[in-house]
Amino acid sequence: MNLYKSTTLKTPPPAGAHAARARTWIAENLTDRLRTDRAHDTPATLDELIAFERALHAAGFAGITWPREYEGHGLGPREHLEINREIGRAPMPNAVNSIGKELAGPIILAVGTEAQKAELLPAILTMQHIWCQGFSEPGAGSDLVALRTRAERVADGWRLNGQKIWTSGASKSQRCLLLARTGRAEDRHRGLVLFAVPMDAPGVDVREIRSIDGQWSFCEVFFNDVIVQDSHMLGAPDEGWNAAARVLSIERATNRMYRSWRFQSELEHLVAACRSDRRALGVLRPYMRQLAQIRVEIEMLKGLVETLVERLMTGSEIGPNGSFPKLYWSEAHQRFARIACEIVAQFPAVTEGPLADVRARMQDIYLASRAETIYAGTTEIQLDIIAKRILNLKRAA
Ligand SMILES: Cc1cc2nc3c(=O)[nH]c(=O)nc-3n(C[C@H](O)[C@H](O)[C@H](O)COP(=O)(O)OP(=O)(O)OC[C@H]3O[C@@H](n4cnc5c(N)ncnc54)[C@H](O)[C@@H]3O)c2cc1C
Incomplete structure (x- = not known):
């Protein structure tokens, strides 16, 4: 099944109409408190971010490709891309519920029962349920199939025991997309099962890092004798690995589709701020060629994303192709963040105005970028996927 298959509109709006509507909406609703191109004494609160994200959906800019019966907007991948370009161009905060909207939702659409779709999908879009992703464990990251969290059959459903780690946003989540195993750890890909676990179930213990x-x-996140029902299982008991692999390919390819356009707007923000101050322009000059190279890489990235959208339009699966944008974006963005941080570190010591704003933003980007070559599969793992599954190269025995 193509997760992004378009629902044909009877009278499609003129090309670019979605982008124009998104641009206007963002300009009217993205308040100073939420803008990431301003230095803030106090960051936006979770409640403010949730309210903004709920409004974004109500305006038609989240759940873009989901069917209307589940509160989606019934459009196709092309419209998703069109709107996401505008989201990228604006200094918007990252979504609180991106795991719900971009990982859990598509997999529920693909393997969920009708009852699960009706219950879980609208709750994601209306922000009643924020989701986290319970895949990684202390002994299972790159080698995810080494995971040991157990799902054991009991009379009233399943009993879960185990530990997850690096679970982003778990302390503010209502649901966890949990990967567990029904058999022995040696079974590797077999006997894995995916659950939608309510985070308030007795025995779920969350500790922040x-x-x-x-x-x-x-x-x-610790699971100590947590009981869940069959109705919490997503897909069949032995099909957890296929479902998880699909989650990962989405995460690498289409999750936060706006990234290349956001990247461009970060670069343009840096250049514009430097142009506003003679001293900062002097600092930037020795980096001109490196920044030009980054600008080229952004164009390449946009091309990779647009190619994937074309594949989705023709009903093709993403598969290993998701590794191209994940690898290229994370490496290029990390390089940009290092250069940007070097530049802003040489700015005069101002505490307000364009230079203070851009310095705060670039420092945040630098710290966040350190993790970009790790999450959703490390650089080495992406290169392995491309070598093995696209070039068909195997390691020597
Ligand atoms: C910001 C952030 C958010 C995250 N959010 C989540 C989340 O919400 N849910 C979740 O489940 N997980 C999450 N993770 C975890 C993430 O998926 C793992 O960190 C990642 O898969 C790497 O696993 P690991 O940390 O165990 O490192 P390891 O797998 O131990 O890797 C350590 C190093 O060894 C290299 N390596 C490993 N195997 C090979 C190999 N076969 N060949 C060559 N090199 C290899 C790796 O590339 C890496 O450099 C998050 C991580 C980060 C940084």
């Missing part, structure tokens, strides 16, 4: 950027987003 502070990250380098001062955020409390990461968590460890």
Whole structure:
């Protein structure tokens, strides 16, 4: 099944109409408090971010490709891309519920029962349920099939026991997309099962971990004799790996489709701020060629994303092709963040105005970018996927 298959509109709006509507809406609704191109004494609160994200959906800019019966907007991947370009161009905060909207939702659409779709999908879009992704474990990251969290059959459903780590946003989530195993750890890909676990179920214990950027987003999640019902299982008991692999290919390819356009707007923000101040322009000059190279890479990235959207339009699966944009974006963005941070570190010591704003933004981007070559599969793992599944190269025995 193509997760992004378009529902044909009877009278499609003129080309570019969705983009124009999104641009106007964002200009009217993105308040100073939420803009990421301003230095803030106090960051936007979770409630403010949730309210903005709920309004974004109500205006038609989230759940773009989901069927209307589940509160989606029934459009296709081309419209999704059109709207996401505008989202990327604006200094918008990252979504609180991107795991719900971009990972859990598509997989529920693909393998969920009718009852699960009706219950879970609208709750994601209206922000009643924020989701986290419970895949990684202390001994299972790149080698995800080494995971040990157990799902054991019991009379009233399944009993879950185990530990997850690096679970982004778990402490503010209502549901966890959990990958567990029904058999032995040696069974590897076999016997894996995917669940939608309510985070308030007895036995779920969440502990926050502070990250380098001062955020409390990461968590460890412990499952101690947590009982879930069959109705919480997504897909068949032995099909967890196929479903998880699909989640990962989406995560690498189309999740936050706006990234290349956001990247461009970050670069343009840096250049514009430097042009506003003679001293900063002097700092930027020695970096001109490196920034020009980054600008070329952004164009390449946009091309990779647009090619994937074309594949989706023709009903093709993403598969290993998701590794191209994931690898290219994370490496290029990390390089940009390092150069940008070097530049802003040489700015005069101002505490307000364009230079202070861009310095705060570039420092945040730098810290966040350190993780970009790790999450959703590390650089080495993306290169392995491309070598094995696209070039058909096998390691020597
Ligand atoms: C910001 C952030 C958010 C995250 N959010 C989530 C989340 O919400 N949910 C979730 O489940 N997980 C999440 N993760 C975890 C992430 O998926 C893992 O960190 C990642 O898969 C790497 O696993 P690991 O940390 O165990 O490192 P390891 O797998 O131990 O890798 C360590 C190093 O060894 C290299 N390596 C490993 N295997 C090979 C190999 N076969 N060949 C060559 N090199 C290899 C890796 O590339 C890496 O450089 C997040 C991570 C980060 C940084």
